[in-house]
Amino acid sequence: MSTLLYSLGRWAYNRPWRVLVSWVLLLALAGGGAALFMKGTDNSFSIPGTEAQEGILLLERTFPQASGTSAQLIVVAADGDQVDEEPYVDAIEDTVAAYEDLDGVIAVTSPFSEVVDGLVSDDDSAAIIQLQFDGQSTAVSDETKDELNALADDLGASLPGGSQVALGGDLFSSSVPALSLIEAVGVLIALFVLIVTFRSFAVAWFPLVSALIGVGLGIALIYVSTAFASVSSTTPMLAIMLGLAVGIDYALFIVARHQDQVRAGVDPEESAARATGTAGSAVVFAGVTVLIALIGLGFAGIPFLTTMGIAAAVTVAIAVLVAISLTPALLGFAKGRVAGWGYRMLSAGVGPRRGAASPEKKRADAKKEAAKAEKAAAKAAAAQRPNRWVMLVTRHPLVTTIAVIVGLGVVAIPAASLSLALPNAGVQPTSSQARQAYDLTAEHFGAGYNGPLIMTGTIVTSTDPLGLMDDLAAEVEKIPGVKEVALSTPNETADTGLIQIIPETAPDDPATADLVRELRAHHDEWLDEYGVDLKVTGFTAVGIDISDRLGAALLPFGIFVVGLSLVLLMIVFRSIWVPIKAAAGYLLSVLAAFGVVAAVFEWGWGADLLHVTRTGPVISFMPIILMGVLFGLAMDYEVFLVSRMREDYVHTSRARGGRADRATAIGAVRSGFTASARVVTAAAIIMFAVFAAFVPEGDSSIKPIALGLAVGIAVDAFVVRMTLVPAVMTLLGEKAWWMPRWLDRVLPHFDIEGEAVERELKLSDWPEDAASTPVVADGLTVLADAGSGGEVPLFTGARFRMEHGGTLLALGDPRAARALLLTVAGRIEPSAGRLRVAGHLLPGRGAWVRAHVGVALLEGAEDPAGELTRALAGGTRIVVIDGIDTLDDAERDQAAAVLRDASGPRRDRRGVERPLTVLASARREGAALAFFADAHRDGVSELVLRRDPVRTPTTASAQTDSKGVEA
Known part of the structure; x- marks a missing residue:
């Protein structure tokens, strides 16, 4: 790096x-x-697989008028007035009718509806208009939101002085940063x-x-x-x-x-x-x-x-x-x-x-x-x-x-004491209309009206859907934390029931989350008694699940x-x-x-x-x-x-x-x-x-x-x-x-201190004739894991250099010879010593070497010639070949022909004309030399890896010839 x-x-x-x-x-x-x-950001939150999300999906299929996002308009009468009297009633009903004509609005509930309870405060000082939309908040267009706000402003202007009108609800619960x-x-x-x-x-x-x-x-x-x-x-x-x-x-x-x-x-x-x-x-x-x-x-x-x-x-x-x-x-x-x-x-x-x-x-x-x-x-x-x-x-x-x-x-x-919840209008600035609606609703109706819960389930097997929904509503009202059940009704086809629950506490209050868990705790009991698989859902429940x-x-x-x-x-x-x-x-x-x-x-x-x-x-x-x-x-x-x-x-x-x-x-x-x-x-x-x-x-x-x-x-x-x-x-x-040696070997190395840069700069003039030296090594050593917490040298002190077009044959210990080749090819990192391949110092430039040096492992290959062809592809001018003495006569002839065709001067990946430089390993010297003779490669130099009877490591020595290989 x-x-x-x-x-x-x-x-x-x-x-x-x-x-x-x-x-x-x-x-x-x-x-x-x-x-x-750009299509804009999306502030809707969902978690696939949760009960709340499953409930929303059920409502989308069977009760679409209750599945989308919602909004509510709160009207607070002036001091001394009552919202259920004129001129408030007519103005509110006119606004309800106007809202029903807006695109995307699929249901508007008047506060004076006989179907839904609780939309007029106990002291008759405030009323809520509920709006239901087709789809989630992101599906509601900006034009529709502007019209909602305009109608709310018109309503406020038509009411007596001192009255208040604010538009809020789930649709406006999230602000855009x-x-x-x-x-x-x-x-x-x-x-x-x-x-x-x-x-x-x-x-x-x-x-x-x-x-x-x-x-x-x-x-x-x-x-x-x-x-x-x-x-x-x-x-x-x-x-x-x-x-x-x-x-x-x-x-x-x-x-x-x-x-x-x-x-x-x-x-x-x-x-x-x-x-x-x-x-x-x-x-x-x-x-x-x-x-x-x-x-x-x-x-x-x-x-x-x-x-x-x-x-x-x-x-x-x-x-x-x-x-x-x-x-x-x-x-x-x-x-x-x-x-x-x-x-x-x-x-x-x-x-x-x-x-x-x-x-x-x-x-x-x-x-x-x-x-x-x-x-x-x-x-x-x-x-x-x-x-x-x-x-x-x-x-x-x-x-x-x-x-x-x-x-x-x-x-x-x-x-x-840190508690978590999704943001709602209650945390917006007080200048926000959604925040004003949130506060007015909490003041006149109770905090729970800002975060109603919904329970829904399939009731297709019921012979008395209306009676069933009344019985379920009665059961829900007994649960501590439920202020009231505002609505309990089947859908038009009487196959799905819906219960709207008003909690006693705010949507982000931990007590509301406890209420959701308590309602879900009664699932099995109500399933056994009424045969209804009820799910708790709604915007507030989704936030609690998240x-x-x-x-x-x-x-x-x-x-x-x-x-x-x-x-x-x-x-x-x-x-x-x-x-x-x-x-x-x-x-x-x-x-x-x-x-x-x-x-x-x-x-x-x-x-x-x-x-x-x-x-x-x-x-x-x-x-x-x-x-x-x-x-x-x-x-x-x-x-x-x-x-x-x-x-x-x-x-x-x-x-x-x-x-x-x-x-x-x-x-x-x-x-x-x-x-x-x-x-x-x-x-x-x-x-x-x-x-x-x-x-x-x-x-x-x-x-x-x-x-x-x-x-x-x-x-x-x-x-x-x-x-x-x-x-x-x-x-x-x-x-x-301190670190155990075994762990130090297992963990990869990441150079964040620039040690590879320091090493490259210090060795920038080694060797002196780097341009004419495709491969040069000095004191090259590779260690292998011994499997019991120690390391065994595969070879130590290898020293050799090659000229372009040279051929080096590594003989002796086959494991050490293969390790030597793979080290030159950048596949194994050297443990000590110096190694430069095609002008690139290893291991620092290992990525370049791996991309430019071909590797052909012929022993056991199904198609040795094809393996060698792939290694020589892409214009590489340095190739390492292992196992050339393991080929039969036909395979040797085919592989030698491939190497012979590639040995002449060709342009490398940088456009410089170079002959092919080859490093190979073999156990049998005669078979290897015969292979190179067939490939028309003369002047093969040998690097002999011998086991020293006195010293454990394998040492490297070599003969020197006109191709400039020395060790």
Whole structure:
């Protein structure tokens, strides 16, 4: 990864206009697609397979006039008037008649209807007109909504002064989030932090430009996707928050590394490539953790939440791609003008002129730059005074650890009272008409009228459907928490019954959820007694089912993200204790964030300050989204902070001959913290500012999520990562980097510290004549797992080189010979030594080698000639062949003919004319040489893998001939 990013960084740096124009064109195309195909967002919520959803589907088939979304118009008479008297009665009835003529309205219930009870308040001061629509809220057009509001306004104007009219209900229960100027404050704060961090106005804009282009592209693609998928209105806002935060931070890490290197004297072009290869690798890893966590939102099994996670993940992925490609391009515009105020570049403008230099000169210059950068970094690290904060924390690590854990535990206490519900009109601003209707309904009729429940079931077997519905209504009214049964009736064909229940409590009150569970608890009893399979449904029941499903998903999702963090961090840091510490710190951050959200939105602490219009349950998917997003961001800080500690620990240990003690470990904690604290602090402040900006004027759905993320980021960055982490690392000492050897072998390697880049630069001039040397190895060693916790060398110390068109035959131990070939082909990573194939150093360039070196395993192949033909396809000029001595005469002739036809000079994939270079293995020398003779390949060199009777490893030796193979 780091070597590919290194090349990408250099390429983008030298072609800034091409990269910038490409991203702008992509943004323009996506924006045009959004304008053409966007169908708008969908705020309807559903969960396939739940009882509430099954009930809605039943109503759609048998009781369509009760299955769609609903609205209600409340009329409150002026003081001293009664709503059941004139002029209210006539005005209300005229409005009912007008509503019946609107498109999409399939039923209007007058408050004075004899069929439905409870639509006039007990004191006759208020009345409700109920409206039923065809389909869910997304099916109701904006024109119909405008006409609904216009008729409501006309009714209000015709009534006596002092009366009130408000339109609300399920149709208007969800508001569409929108950006405001307050959110822009977060971006301005981010710009200020960047200016202070970089000490440069020009450089400070680079992360912002990168983030804004990435966010714009991500949001445009989300709106394009509305043409074929259902996307909630909360999704774009969540994507904007995440895209801005991670987009700025990811570019910040790359630019900060580049600026440090340029200040230390590295040529700007080389520095941009190195920054992209090192910090860019950490950016890719951090982005992957965020992606996995967001995609993991699908654990809940809720379609709209899965869509939300995927959409946010796409935005984050785009932010990563923009950061690693556009950021070095922007640095290419700045060239050497990135040092900032008060800094003088040690080598400004002195770097090598890459365009005119030969390949050999480029490699020599790169090696000089690498050495210069390494010396400058070492000098800077030695001269850098330890950060005062980390000195204080590491001087008293046990006290710090206890204080942080106890403090965050206290902050998390309110989280125990956190309750969840879907948003309704009651959490909208008081200026909203839907909120006014909600409050007036609760005041004059009771809170339960804002969230009626529906029970429905098939009654086709009943001989007395009306009597049956009366009996069921009587049973329901006995249930505690039921205020009244407003309607109990069969449909027109008398095959389905419907009971409308008014709870005593509000739709987001936990008591209403208890009522739903209690009604469902009587299912079997009423099925046995009345023969009716009743289901509890309706908008309120759907919300309760979603909240229950999300609550049940929190534990498995938490196990998933914590387990994921353990595995990912073990891969990165090759340690057991560092991942455990990181996961524990993440849980502390999550609990603290939950505690603050509960304190504000349920206890009301600071609610007025944050413009919280109504305290109570928070949106159902806040916890799972907060856990997923905060996981990815917490891992960002863990990686960027602790990777620098590990880098210093490893380098110091190597300088001491591989010896490390407690003092070395603590010194690495302090130096690593000091080197990365500035950038991590800036990144955390920027993220906090972006998230916090969505709190004061944010939508009711976004506000608790934004607050939780802002608090979580602040706690995780400043309390956990920058206080608890160095304290615990100090307590652990050198044991922090311990890992069992068997686990170290099992886990894959992910280079986030740019070690492959460092190795490539150091070996840039090896061998001297790389252009004429397709394969060269020096001290090449491959180890194999012994199966009992140890490793056995397959071969050690292999040293050979080949010229284009050469043939090398590996003889001896067949397992070692095959391993040698597969190592050259990039299929096996070398354990030690140096290996360059077609100019590409392994294992760093393994992906390129695997794509360009053919492999033919002939032993046991059904069609050996066909196997060799496939290996030679695509213009490859290097091929490895195993098992040529296992072929019979006919197979050998066919395979030799294939190799003979391919051996002449041909153009490789880069258009350069090259003869074919062959590496093969065999047990029988004679058969192999006969095969090559048939293939007209002369001058075969032999690499003999012998078992040394004294030493266990297989050693490599070879004969040398005119083809230049030596060992």
